[in-house]
Amino acid sequence: MSEIRLMMGNEAIAEAAIRAGCDGYFGYPITPQSEVLEYLMAEKPYERTGMVVLQAESELAAVNMLYGGGAAGKRVMTTSSSPGISLMQEAISYMAGAEIPCLIANVVRGGPGLGTIQPSQSDYFQATKGGGHGDYCLFVLAPSSVQEMADFVKLGFEMAFKYRNPVMILSDGVIGQVMEKVELIDPIPRRTQEEIIKECPWATTGKTPDRERNIITSLDLDPIRQEKHVMNLKEKFEKMKEDVMWENIQTDDAEYLIVAYGSSARISQKTIDLARNEGIKVGLFRPITLYPFPEKELERLSKQVKGILSVEMSLGQLIEDVRLAVHDRVPVEHYGRVGGSVHTPFQVLEALKEKIVNKY
Amino acid sequence: MDVKFESWKEIIKDENIAFKKTKVLTDNILSYCPGCGHGVVHRLVAETIEEMEIQDQTIGIAPVGCAVLAYDFFDLDMQQAAHGRAPALATAIKRLYPEKFVFTYQGDGDLAAIGGNETIHACNRGENITIIFINNGIYGMTGGQMAPTTLEGMVTSTSPYGRDPKLMGYPLRITELIAMLPGTYYVTRQAVYKPAYVRKAKKAIRKAFENQKLNKGVSFVEIVSNCNSGWKMTPVEANKWLEENMLKTFPLGDIKVDGELVKEL
Structure with a gap:
């Protein structure tokens, strides 16, 4: 049964992750979103669903953990705030290039630099125009309520796997910290190994004798092939327009x-x-x-x-x-x-x- | 290859084959320089995986550096990490698939410089992974620049008058450093420049993969290797130089076995 609770946005996104069948959350503390990791650590989702929760040594490590887990076909997510998201741009670019699904939430605070811990919306360019190096786009969802913070986790995972691309939830300190009524969905079971292999035949799940090896890389030294790859990505970014919302x-x-x-x-x-x-x-x-x-x-x-x-x-x-x-x-x-x-x-x-x- | 006389066709007949390449290596031609140790280490890792019959359960992580294309050579599901981040990728894969065998294959610039933090923290968390660390004291792929492992006085393209520790710091013995961490279970330093050492290195790699079944932490195998191109030497000179110079700073042997230090640090 769905459940109605009073939650802050950061708690809602954490609880929604457990209920959306997320396989792994990798995070690093930063204000104003540390409640996500705190909530997950207290909630012990590894006992509820088998979901992995890990505090990484840096945002850099956390997002590269997403690269590893996502490339192995798992539903993985992280959350951070502006300075942390800047650090994450390296792996976000790699994942866009290697076409790896994952979910990243940015609970934006004021910048530039260490800026402030108060809310801001100054990471719009970074979120919508790529953010890291190279030609790519993220699918970006902007919640304006605690309810949407929760809802966009499930939707975000759907879009990430539909397009094999990182998805960003662009929130801010207001939505992350405010408390509101939220209706939580019934938990969706995490996918079985067979379901992952069926949904993600490209993933590094172990080379079985019935198929060629799966390679996850963003590197191709042949400029003609790399150009073709980038043009294919462009087609995908165009196709995302089918899922536009307002x-x-x-x-x-x-x-x-x-x-x-x-x-x-x-x-x-x-x-x-x-x-x-x-x-x-x-x-x-x-x-x-x-x-x-x-x-x-x-x-x-x-x-x-x-x-x-x-x-x-x-x-x-x-x-x-x-x-x-x-x-x-x-x-x-x-x-x-x-x-x-x-x-x-x-x-x-x-x-x-x-x-x-x-x-x- | 002598294609003109086609004599090679005679030679490759089944009855003449004394040594066969492991099936865990592909038929792709290695991109490494002739004389480089990478090819030997690739073979040892691949043979180990074949002998343990874990090809279908193994996921490898390629680094940035000379081994960036390792996924072209291992017939395994492989991921290519950003520079230095392989231990972070391996951490997630192993935690999400605890029953799989996960290894990283990294050079000294990748593992000890840009990825130093990822290395130390994956080791400190005791991730149940195998790390294969190739140390040739130089950045090979980018053309022979100074690495954290470059020896004192050693000439590279970014230390053209020799590495001066006062200006450039000291050679980093990261293997000794991570052996101090309780999260490491097996830490060893090997070499592949002589057949006897190749056999020892093979045993160490086997142990490092077998350890993953025990869930006790990181197994870390450093291989002191050469870089004849980067060192501007012939392969034979490079191996001699390795023995006379590299091994003084990077002495061979086990440092930690079954979670216990076996060497004074």
């Missing part, structure tokens, strides 16, 4: 639009109510997948509005994808606090009036 909130009669994801979308939802109380017809467009970006739906909405405010806790990263989607058809402006400061619904409303409604 949410429209009060957009039907909207004359203005706020575009925001994650916690900024939650905050902006309140802004919309405040604005409508003042007679400003504004709607909210919330991308749920940040890659693939829901560009077609945003383009459609852009045709009915006079202006768009892109709201994110960064200097303006999401806004680039918004502008690409609307082709300069309507004015697009940015608003957002940075460095760990979180905007209020009233500040967003003020910005909406000043930058959009009063101008266009």
Whole structure:
């Protein structure tokens, strides 16, 4: 039976991992997401489902453990926060190149550098434009509630294995730390050895006499073959658009639009109510997948509005994808606090009036 | 090969075969320089796997360095790790598949420099894996730069006047270092430059794989090897130089057996 609990986002993602049939979690403490590893260590999932939980010596080691486990066909995940995710870029790039499924959650904090431990959304570029070296994309999911923190674990694993690609849950310190009601799914059993071999015939599960050896590598010194490989990856990144997700909130009669994801979308939802109380017809467009970006739906909405405010806790990263989607058809402006400061619904409303409604 | 006279066809007849390559090695031509120890160590690892009949249960991790293409030569399911990270990959695979045999094959730059942290922590956690460590005191693949294991005074392309410990630090004996950790169960240093040593190295590798059945921790086999290309010597000169110089800093023999130190460190 599904179960309703009051949980913080970091606990929800941990519990959801156990219930999603995750085989292994490899992590390293960093604020504001250390509760994930703490919850798993206390919960002893190795007794509940046989899931492995290991505290690695660094984010570098943790993510390379994902590379090892994922390449062997297992459902593996890690979580970290911004500085830790920067360290992980090496193996993320290797896994994208070698086409290894895995799930990585970034509970974003303010940067650059050690920055702050407070929430931010300043890792948008890193998450959606590759992040490490080479031509690649991650499938990126942006939860805006504790419920979605939990739901996106199962969905994330599905996408990771569907596309044989790392999937990132791009959360932030607000969603990780906030407590909300969450409905947890019934536990899905971990796959058997036979099921893994059937689902992942490419995985390093041991070379049996009935097949050729499986090799997991991102290396091919022949530029013609490597080019073909990268072009195949591109095709895959295009195909991901089939699974694009978004949410429209009060957009039907909207004359203005706020575009925001994650916690900024939650905050902006309140802004919309405040604005409508003042007679400003504004709607909210919330991308749920940040890659693939829901560009077609945003383009459609852009045709009915006079202006768009892109709201994110960064200097303006999401806004680039918004502008690409609307082709300069309507004015697009940015608003957002940075460095760990979180905007209020009233500040967003003020910005909406000043930058959009009063101008266009 | 003498294709003109086709005499080789006579020679390879079944009745003439005195030595056969193990089936755990593929037919791909090794990418190693003639005279290099890698080929011998590949054969010893592959023979061990064949003799133990664990080809279908073994997962190997290739490093970055000269052995980056090891997956072309071992007829095994293999993964190629980022530089130095092989012990992290092996950790996860072994924990997720405790019944499989998992080994890493790494050089000295990979294992002792960039992967020093992964090596130390996998050893300290007592991961039940086998680590094959080839130490030739140099970065071979990138063209002979100084490694953490480069001897004092040794000339490399990044220590062109010889390694000066005051500027460049001392040769790192990581094998002695990890032997101190309670997570290691078997730690030994071997060589393959003479037939007698090849036989000893084979026994050590066998033990290192057999130990995985005991679940007692890391089995770590260092092989002191040559790099005639990087050292700018003929293979014969390189082997002589190895014996006269490398073995002073890296003496051969068991360091830890069955979890007990057998040598004063």
